[in-house]
Amino acid sequence: MILPGFPDAAPLAGLAGGILIGLAAALMLLGAGRIAGVSGISARAFGISDGGISRDGAWAFLIGLPLGAAIIGLLGGGGEPQYAGTVPLVIAGLLVGMGTRMGSGCTSGHGVCGVSRLSQRSIVATLTFIATGIATVTLMNALGLEVLQ
Amino acid sequence: MIARTLPPLAAGTLFGAGLALGGMTDPARVRGFLDLFGAWDPTLVFVMGGAVLVMAVAWRFVPRMAHPLFAPKFALPDRSDLTARLIGGAALFGVGWGVAGLCPGPGFAALAIEPGAATIFVAAMLVGMAIVRLMEPAA
Numbered sequence: 237m238i239l240p241g242f243p244d245a246a247p248l249a250g251l252a253g254g255i256l257i258g259l260a261a262a263l264m265l266l267g268a269g270r271i272a273g274v275s276g277i278s279a280r281a282f283g284i285s286d287g288g289i290s291r292d293g294a295w296a297f298l299i300g301l302p303l304g305a306a307i308i309g310l311l312g313g314g315g316e317p318q319y320a321g322t323v324p325l326v327i328a329g330l331l332v333g334m335g336t337r338m339g340s341g342c343t344s345g346h347g348v349c350g351v352s353r354l355s356q357r358s359i360v361a362t363l364t365f366i367a368t369g370i371a372t373v374t375l376m377n378a379l380g381l382e383v384l385q
Numbered sequence: 386m387i388a389r390t391l392p393p394l395a396a397g398t399l400f401g402a403g404l405a406l407g408g409m410t411d412p413a414r415v416r417g418f419l420d421l422f423g424a425w426d427p428t429l430v431f432v433m434g435g436a437v438l439v440m441a442v443a444w445r446f447v448p449r450m451a452h453p454l455f456a457p458k459f460a461l462p463d464r465s466d467l468t469a470r471l472i473g474g475a476a477l478f479g480v481g482w483g484v485a486g487l488c489p490g491p492g493f494a495a496l497a498i499e500p501g502a503a504t505i506f507v508a509a510m511l512v513g514m515a516i517v518r519l520m521e522p523a524a
Contacts (some may be wrong), residue, residue: 237392239427239457242425242426242427243450244417244426245427245428245431246407246408246414246422246428246431247427247428247431248431249406249407249408249428250407250408250428250429250430250431250432250435251431251432251434251435252403252406252407252435252456253402253403253404253405253406253407253408253417253432253435254403254407254431254432254433254434254435254436254437254438254439255403255411255435255436255438255439256399256400256402256403256406257391257399257400257403257404257407257432257435257436257439258403258435258436258438258439258443259399259403259439260396260397260398260399260400260403261396261400261436261439261440261443262439262440262442262443263392263395263396263399263442264392264393264396265440265444265447265461266443266447266450266453266454267392267396267453267454267455267456268392268393268396268453268455268456268496269452269453269456269458269460269466269515270397270456270460270461271461272396272400272523273464274400274488274490274493275489275514276422276508278489278493278507278511278514279512279514279518280513282490282511284511284514284515285518288460289393289499290389291400292386292389292390293389293390293392293393293450294393295390296389296391296393296394296397297393297394297396297397297400298397298493299394299397300393300394300396300397300399300400301397301398301400301401301404301490301493301494301496302397302400302401302492302493302494302496303396303397303398303401303497304398304399304401304403304404304405305387305401305402305404305405305410305494305495305496305497305498305503306401306497307398308401308402308405308406309405309497313405313406314405314406314408314410314411314498315408316411316413317410317411317413317414317495317498317499318412318413319412319485319487319495319502319503319506320484320485320486320500320502322414322505324484324485325485325487325502325505325506325509326505326509327481327484327485327509327513328435328481328482328484328485328487328506328509329481329485329492329505329506329507329509329510329512329513330388330481330484330485330490330509330512330513331477331478331480331484332478332481332487332488332492332506332508332510332513333481333511333512333513333514333515333516333517334474334477334478334513334514334516334517334523335476335477335478335479335480335481335508335511335513336448336478337476337477337496337513337514337517337518338470338471338473338477339470339472339473339474339475339476339477339518340462340471340472340474340501340506342488342489342490343433343477343482343488343489344400344488344489344490345455345489346475347433348433348436348437348440349388349440350445351437351438352436352438352440352444353440353444354443355462355469356465356467357462357464357465357466357467360467360471360472360475361471361472361474361475362386362474362475363500364472364475364479364480365475365476365482366419366477366480367476367479367485368433368475368476368477368478368480369419369467369479369480369482369483370419370420370421370483371479371480371482371483372417372419372421372464372479372480372482372483372484373420373423374415374419374420374421374423376483376484377420377423379415380506381440383484383485383486384412384413384416384486
């Protein structure tokens with residue numbers, strides 16, 4: 237399906253992927269009684285935070301992420317994405333790591349789990365990171381900085 | 386052990402599959418969504434919309450359940466205060482998200498797609514998390 241005016245968008249694949257993500261988060265919530273927040277789960281797995289999900293549970297979730305992506309790849313989905321080079325990846329990783337710890341969450345914990353719960357903190361955090369993300373990409377494009385290679 | 390690890394493993398696998406299917410392991414798609422004033426790609430709206438819809442239903446079950454299916458009790462965030470730390474952290478995260486088009490979930494999922502790039506991103510992210518922990522041990 238093509239979205240009128242946006243020939244490159246993939247609305248149906250996006251919606252299907254979103255529903256899978258929602259089911260995953262619902263399984264964490266109703267099965268384990270926890271928020272499926274990937275930044276918090278990573279910090280827990282690597283011993284950077286103490287509370288929250290059990291450490292083996294955190295590792296199990298993290299191992300699942302590339303496993304799920306690999307399954308989609310084997311089924312012929314996901315395409316062949318390009319990633320940024322080393323310097324932008326390091327800068328981005330540092331900012332994402334610091335920001336998600338200070339901000340208590342990322343796109344999954346705030347954007348999916350918190351927004352769907354109408355959490356005030358998550359709605360404000362989500363609007364904030366989308367706004368600074370838009371500002372960053374807009375500025376980089378204005379400066380002609382291409383990062384994906 | 387099984388009850389502690391099997392639900393998160395299944396959830397993580399579904400989550401990673403959803404990210405890849407929805408194009409969120411492709412930084413060009415994510416940065417396309419953030420390029421609101423340029424060649425905007427609305428795909429992420431559909432991903433987040435689908436996920437939020439399913440979760441909005443899931444939240445309705447929580448007050449009706451005495452405990453989660455595979456755990457003794459719910460352990461959910463209960464804060465509602467808006468702090469400078471929350472907003473500043475989210476702002477920094479958004480900048481990083483924009484620079485490389487990756488956030489934590491797709492970073493780990495991409496280990497199956499381009500291990501070299503994903504490892505660099507994930508390692509830097511863990512260093513960033515550790516820096517916050519070292520600077521603010523009480524937080």
